[in-house]
Amino acid sequence: MTKTIEHKALVELGARHVKQLGFPVIATELRAWGTNEEADVIGFRASSSILIEAKCSRSDFLADARKPVRSAGGLGVYRFYLCPANLIQAEEVPDRWGLLWVQGKKVVSVKAPRGNLWPPYDPSPDSGDWSHFMHEPSLKAERAVLFSIARRRSLSRTEEKYEAAVHRANLTADRLARANDSLANENRDLALKLSLATLGANSEPNAVARPSRAIPRRRIRRADDLTG
Incomplete structure (x- = not known):
């Protein structure tokens, strides 16, 4: 240990x-x-x-x-x-x-x-x-x-294995959902920085940076959603 x-x-x-x-x-x-x-x-x-x-x-x-x-x-x-x-x-x-x-x-x-x-x-x-x-x-x-x-x-052995697999799949789905949210936040931050950098590099005095498109957040489907 x-x-x-x-x-x-x-x-x-x-x-x-x-x-x-x-x-x-x-x-x-x-x-x-x-x-x-x-x-x-x-x-x-x-x-x-x-x-x-x-x-x-x-x-x-x-x-x-x-x-x-x-x-x-x-x-x-x-x-x-x-x-x-x-x-x-x-x-x-x-x-x-x-x-x-x-x-x-x-x-x-x-x-x-x-x-x-x-x-x-x-x-x-x-x-x-x-x-x-x-x-x-x-x-x-x-x-x-x-x-x-x-x-x-x-439960039978087969049913027990199935429920264990569903539980593991749900844990993975939760972990991926959190990772997806984190990446979406990082993408928004990078898009904002790029927008500000573009605005600063533009020589036109009245130039306004175009707002960046929102990064869509994908929903991670849990095993419960697939079987429900």
């Missing part, structure tokens, strides 16, 4: 850690209808759930920690950030969040409840130390995720 741990490697370590904690139903980087949240790692047991968000940079962590869903609703009764050692400090995580570090190929608890009970959501003092790490999750969002997991497990 390289010194700078990639996001994919963090997610894999996080999923393995969640399984070791006793959450048998696990999904990684899952999108589901009914919630805009895409959990890096989500795990379920009979009466509880756990969420892990993997972060490779401080800028990504700081932006993520400001999301409203991190403090109200969202996925997971228990929630953790997972990062390379020392990237995030315990006092920086949002209220009731835990923190896990990756050291080598091991996941180390920096801020977490003691024991391995993982009781269901109950913020009363009777829950002891666990109540300090509990969130009231969005039941609608968690149902949507559980349905998505169950649906995936019921």
